[in-house]
Amino acid sequence: MQKTTLYIVRHGQTEWNVQKKMQGHRDSALTELGESQAQWLYESLNNVEFDGIYTSSSLRAVRTAEIISGKQKVAIIRSDQLREINLGEWEGRIQEDIEKKDPERFKSFWKTPHLFKLNSGESFVEVQNRVLPELKDIISNHIGRNILIVTHTVVVKILMAYFEERSLSDIWNPPYIHPTCLCKVVIEEDKPFICLHGDISHYKQQITESY
Known part of the structure; x- marks a missing residue:
């Protein structure tokens, strides 16, 4: 029986996360803490050999993927389809x-x-329509393998809602998607089993605020 394992990760904390700015397709660099968060997850997953590594083409996600993958020789594939929801005129603006x-x-x-x-920008439906075909392609290309996907909050929520068979209207249901939180999904006989959802057990310091 072939078992495909997905490791789905949000990028590390960024400068705009700290400033409470909407990012979307625009980008900001990982903070020092964001780099540490990715390093903690690397250490937690150090014994996992990835057969495929996919990341949003946004640099905050690419950098996170680079840290998590460490010295593994698998190419990191950048995908525009895994980018965050396009927030148009909201991008770069403070949420308040x-x-x-x-x-x-x-x-x-x-x-x-x-x-x-x-x-x-995009609606959640439009993001879903670009993300899910990409997910299915990635899975079909790595059946029976370990796959790392590094992306963004809305995309993580949409991917996990797909596996949970949950509607978009309930997309913001818990758990909270912290920076570099881990969702682990095992697929056997085309059935997904959610092992971890929003896991931050790899964190090495207490969370004082959510970004």
Whole structure:
């Protein structure tokens, strides 16, 4: 019986995470803590040999993937399909300011994500439509193998909702997706088994605030 194991990871903490800015397709560098978070996960997964490593093409995810993969010789494949939701005019803006100036859509983002839409950028449905075919392609190319996927909060939520058969309207249900948290999914006979969801047991210091 072939067993395919997915290790799905959010990128490490970034400068804009600390500043509470929306990132989306725009980027900011990992903080010192963000690099440490990736290093902690590398140490936790040090005994896992990856047969495929895929990352969002955003540099915060690429850097996280580089740290986690360590000295493994598997090529890191960058994918635009694994990028965060495009937040258009919200990108680079502080969440509190968005909430004040665009309260209805900000509320929709968190409370009715299946209905969310900006004047520019993507809806959650559009992200789902680009992410899930990519996931299925990755799995089909590595059946019976270990796969690392490094991506972003919304994408992690959509991937895990797919495995849970959960609707987009409930996308923000717990657990919280902390930086470099680990979701581990084992697929046997086309059936997914969720072993870890939002796991941060590799953290070496207490979380004082969520980003």
